[in-house]
Amino acid sequence: MDDAMAGRRAPGAPRGAVAESSGPVESRTDHADDDVEATAAVDAEDPLVDPADGPEEPGADHDAPPAEDAPTTAVPPVEGGADTGSGSRIDGPTTFLPGGTRRGGTGSRSPRRGERDGGGRRPAAPWGPRAPASGPIAVGRDGAIVPGTVIVDRYRLVAEVGRDRSADAVLWKARDTTLERDVAITLLVGGWQADVRAAQALSRATRSAHFSHRHAARVLDVVQPGSSRLPAGVLGAAVAEWTPGRDLAELVAGGPLSPSAALRVVEPLAQAVADAHRAGLVLGIDHPQRVRVTARANARLAFPMPRGDAEVDDDVRGLGATLYLLLTGRWPSTDGTTPAGLKAAARTASGAPVPIRDLRPGLPVGLAALVDRTLDATGGIRTAAAVHGLVRQLREGAEDDGVLLPLTEDGVQFEDEPGTVWHPDDDETPEQHDAATRRKLRIGVTLLVVAVLAIVAFVAFQAVSLVGGGPSSGPPLVIPTSAAPAPASGQAAAPAAPAVPAAxxxxxxxxxxxxxxxxxxxxxxxxxxxxxxxxxxxxxxxxxxxxxxxxxxxxxxxxxxxxxxxxxxxxxxxxxxxxxxxxxxxxxxxxxxxxxxxxxxxxxxxxxxxxxxxxxxxxxxxxxxxxxxxxxxxxxxxxxxxxxxxxxxx
CATH class of the missing domain: 2.60.120.260 (Galactose-binding domain-like)
Structure with a gap:
C-alpha cells in the first residue's frame, strides 16, 4: 500500500515529507456508524480498522471529495516538516487545495532553529499534573473552538466540561448528529511540538476501544491526525459514550466526603484499572475531570484516552490522588499546579504531598495508610489490583453510611440510592423515584396490618378456647403411640388427624x-x-x-x-x-x-x-x-x- 495512504513517510524521506496522493486521506477508527438499533451488539464484535491496513472504502462516511477543478496533490516537503500556520505540525497525510494552499492553514514556513522534534521518548517527569509541552491550551489563529463546532461533519460540540493540560486535551460533551445521542469527546490540541504525543495518545485510544467495563466509558470513534475536517489546532479526537453526572472536582466543591462515600466512589474505579492493566492497557485515571459520578453515586471513567507517555504507575497513583481529593478536597500535586481550579495540598520538603492525616486527623489509620502508600513514589503500593483489594477490605470492615454529597443533573436533584449498579440509562426521574417510595410505603403498611391481624386472631383464639373449655379445661392428655390401648373388637380405629400448617x-x-x-x-x-x-x-x-x-x-x-x-x-x-x-x-x-x-x-x-x-x-x-x-x-x-x-x- 502507498506510504502516503498509510500516513507514513517513505523510507529515507525527510520528516514531514509525504508522497503524492490522488485525494485527501483520513485515517480514522470508527465504531459510530453502526445501525442505531444494533449499536451495542455490532460495536462489541466489529474490529476497529487500523489506519495502516489500507485506505477507507470509496464513499466512506468521512471521505472528503477532492476539488473538481484540479487534482489535489501535495507540495514538495519543507525541511523540518510542514506547518499549518496555526502552530499545528502535520506529519501524516495532509490535505492541500489546488495551487499549493493547504486546507486549514495560511501558509508554510521552515521551523526556527531549535524547533525541530528531536524524536525519541522524553524522560518521565515526577508524577502529578504536568505543564503542557506546547504552552497553554489554545486553538489555531484561524478560529476558536466553540459550542456548535462540528467535528468531521458528525459530532457537534455542546459544552466544554474540562481541560487536562498535562495531556493537551480539552474535554467536551458533544452530540452525535448521525445517531442522535450524546457522546464524550476528547480533543487533542496544541502546536506542532505536541503531535508526537497526540499520535501516541490516539494509538492508545484505538487499542483500548475493545476494552469493555461498566465503570469505563467505551471508545466509539478515534479521529487520527490528518483529517481534513478537523478544526485548526486540533490534532485528533477520541469519542466515547456519554456519562451523565458530575466530575470529581464538582463533587468535592461543597466539602470532603465521608470515608465510606470516598471508598464507594473509588472501589469500582480501582476494579476497572486493575482489569485494564491485566489486559495490558493504561486507563488514564489521573485527572479529576476525566472521572464522573452519576446521580446514583456510581463512578465511571468518562474520557478514556490516557496521555501518550502515561504508565501503569500513573494509574495507581491516580487512584491514590482521587482518594486524597475526595477525603480532603485538595489535589496532591508534586509541583504546585492543580487541575480544574482545585486547591493544592501542602507539600513536604521533598515535594511530596503531606500525609493525609495532617489535613484530616480523624481518618481511620488503615485508610490513611492506603492513601499515603499509593502516592509514595519510592516504594509504596504499585499495583491497581492491590489497591482494589485493600479498598474492598476497608469497605467490608466498616458499615457504609450510604451518604454521598447530593448530585444534580440539569438542575434536578436526585436522591442517592446506594448499592445500585451503573447502566447507561440508570438515572431515574424524580417522578419514578417518588413512585418507588410510595410503593415501598404501601408494602410496609400492608405487612404491618397483616402482622397486627395475625396477633389479634391468635389472642382471640386463645380466649375462646379458655372460655369454652370450662373449669376442667386443661392441656390435652397425650398418650404415646406405643402405650395406647388397642381398639375393641369390631371398633374402627380413628383416622389420624391431618397435619395443619403452623398459624x-x-x-x-x-x-x-x-x-x-x-x-x-x-x-x-x-x-x-x-x-x-x-x-x-x-x-x-x-x-x-x-x-x-x-x-x-x-x-x-x-x-x-x-x-x-x-x-x-x-x-x-x-x-x-x-x-x-x-x-x-x-x-x-x-x-x-x-x-x-x-x-x-x-x-x-x-x-x-x-x-x-x-x-x-x-x-x-x-x-x-x-x-x-x-x-x-x-x-x-x-x-x-x-x-x-x-x-x-x-
Whole structure:
C-alpha cells in the first residue's frame, strides 16, 4: 500500500515529507456508524480498522471529495516538516487545495532553529499534573473552538466540561448528529511540538476501544491526525459514550466526603484499572475531570484516552490522588499546579504531598495508610489490583453510611440510592423515584396490618378456647403411640388427624444475620446489616457475576440466628431482583456445612415482596435464606435483598 495512504513517510524521506496522493486521506477508527438499533451488539464484535491496513472504502462516511477543478496533490516537503500556520505540525497525510494552499492553514514556513522534534521518548517527569509541552491550551489563529463546532461533519460540540493540560486535551460533551445521542469527546490540541504525543495518545485510544467495563466509558470513534475536517489546532479526537453526572472536582466543591462515600466512589474505579492493566492497557485515571459520578453515586471513567507517555504507575497513583481529593478536597500535586481550579495540598520538603492525616486527623489509620502508600513514589503500593483489594477490605470492615454529597443533573436533584449498579440509562426521574417510595410505603403498611391481624386472631383464639373449655379445661392428655390401648373388637380405629400448617404469629426477633458462603469468599459482608434493619430503602447485594449460579459457586445466603428457639411459619423477603430463586433451610448451627441443612421452603422473587411458606415441625434457632439463582441485569447477574422478616408460628 502507498506510504502516503498509510500516513507514513517513505523510507529515507525527510520528516514531514509525504508522497503524492490522488485525494485527501483520513485515517480514522470508527465504531459510530453502526445501525442505531444494533449499536451495542455490532460495536462489541466489529474490529476497529487500523489506519495502516489500507485506505477507507470509496464513499466512506468521512471521505472528503477532492476539488473538481484540479487534482489535489501535495507540495514538495519543507525541511523540518510542514506547518499549518496555526502552530499545528502535520506529519501524516495532509490535505492541500489546488495551487499549493493547504486546507486549514495560511501558509508554510521552515521551523526556527531549535524547533525541530528531536524524536525519541522524553524522560518521565515526577508524577502529578504536568505543564503542557506546547504552552497553554489554545486553538489555531484561524478560529476558536466553540459550542456548535462540528467535528468531521458528525459530532457537534455542546459544552466544554474540562481541560487536562498535562495531556493537551480539552474535554467536551458533544452530540452525535448521525445517531442522535450524546457522546464524550476528547480533543487533542496544541502546536506542532505536541503531535508526537497526540499520535501516541490516539494509538492508545484505538487499542483500548475493545476494552469493555461498566465503570469505563467505551471508545466509539478515534479521529487520527490528518483529517481534513478537523478544526485548526486540533490534532485528533477520541469519542466515547456519554456519562451523565458530575466530575470529581464538582463533587468535592461543597466539602470532603465521608470515608465510606470516598471508598464507594473509588472501589469500582480501582476494579476497572486493575482489569485494564491485566489486559495490558493504561486507563488514564489521573485527572479529576476525566472521572464522573452519576446521580446514583456510581463512578465511571468518562474520557478514556490516557496521555501518550502515561504508565501503569500513573494509574495507581491516580487512584491514590482521587482518594486524597475526595477525603480532603485538595489535589496532591508534586509541583504546585492543580487541575480544574482545585486547591493544592501542602507539600513536604521533598515535594511530596503531606500525609493525609495532617489535613484530616480523624481518618481511620488503615485508610490513611492506603492513601499515603499509593502516592509514595519510592516504594509504596504499585499495583491497581492491590489497591482494589485493600479498598474492598476497608469497605467490608466498616458499615457504609450510604451518604454521598447530593448530585444534580440539569438542575434536578436526585436522591442517592446506594448499592445500585451503573447502566447507561440508570438515572431515574424524580417522578419514578417518588413512585418507588410510595410503593415501598404501601408494602410496609400492608405487612404491618397483616402482622397486627395475625396477633389479634391468635389472642382471640386463645380466649375462646379458655372460655369454652370450662373449669376442667386443661392441656390435652397425650398418650404415646406405643402405650395406647388397642381398639375393641369390631371398633374402627380413628383416622389420624391431618397435619395443619403452623398459624402465623408475629415476627421472630433476630440476634444476628451474616453472609453464608461455603466457598469462603462472602459478598459484601460489611453491608449485611441492611437486610435486617427494618428499612426497605437500604439493601444488601451480592457481587456482580458474569455467569449464573452454580457456574462459579453453588449459591450464597444469609444466615439468621434467633434470640430464642422459635417455630416458623413463613419468611418474607423484600427484593428488587426478579428471578432470584431462594431456598429456606433450617440449620443446627450458623456455621454448619450446607449438606447438613434442610430445605423447609422455596420461592422465586417476582415482585417487591415474596412470601415463602415454611414447613418446620420443631422450633429452630437458625434459618438460612439460600440464593440458588441470581437476578439478571443486562449481561450481569446480581441479587439485592432489602429486608428479611421471619414470621413465627403457633
Amino acid at each position: 402465623p404469629t408475629g415476627p421472630v426477633q433476630l440476634a444476628s444475620i451474616a453472609v453464608y458462603d461455603p466457598s469462603g469468599d462472602p459478598d459484601n459482608p460489611g453491608r449485611v446489616g441492611r437486610a435486617a434493619d427494618n428499612d426497605p430503602s437500604s439493601s444488601w447485594s451480592t457481587s456482580d457475576y458474569d455467569q449464573q449460579f452454580p457456574a462459579l459457586k453453588p449459591g450464597i445466603g444469609l444466615m439468621t440466628t434467633f434470640r430464642a428457639p422459635s417455630k416458623v411459619s413463613q419468611v418474607v423477603v423484600r427484593s428488587p431482583s426478579p428471578g432470584t430463586t431462594i431456598e429456606i433451610r433450617s440449620a443446627a448451627a450458623p456455621d454448619v456445612p450446607l449438606a447438613q441443612t434442610q430445605v423447609v421452603g422455596t420461592g422465586t422473587v417476582s415482585g417487591d415482596t415474596t412470601t415463602i411458606p415454611v414447613q418446620l415441625a420443631a422450633p429452630t434457632s437458625n434459618l438460612l435464606v439460600w440464593i440458588t439463582a441470581l437476578g439478571q441485569s443486562d449481561d450481569q447477574y446480581q441479587s439485592q435483598i432489602a429486608e428479611v422478616t421471619v414470621i413465627g408460628g403457633s
